[in-house]
């Protein structure tokens with residue numbers, strides 16, 4: 652749940668900064684990855700987005716979830732003043748629960764860039 656939310660937050664922050672196309676994502680037990688079409692090193696924005704990420708985490712803002720389409724059971728999460736993101740998954744209750752993360756760039760070739768996300772406090776991942 653923590654890693655899932657960290658990945659969603661990072662995706663949101665990346666797509667605000669760059670016009671990149673997300674081509675895939677995967678959340679495993681200890682790390683998450685998001686792949687983009689981008690012909691430069693995506694790590695150039697890591698410092699900026701980690702500052703924003705850590706700000707959001709430090710605020711321990713509540714994460715609200717609700718339906719945007721009750722009939723079709725489609726849900727979203729929201730951090731007030733930040734973003735609304737459609738997702739039917741299960742989410743932590745506040746940003747402070749997620750904790751700090753480490754980002755790593757992996758060049759997967761062909762103008763594709765991968766961001767790998769790990770929780771700093773891995774033992775508490777579940």
Ligand SMILES: [Zn+2]
Nearest residue numbers: 659738739740
């Ligand atoms: Zn989600």
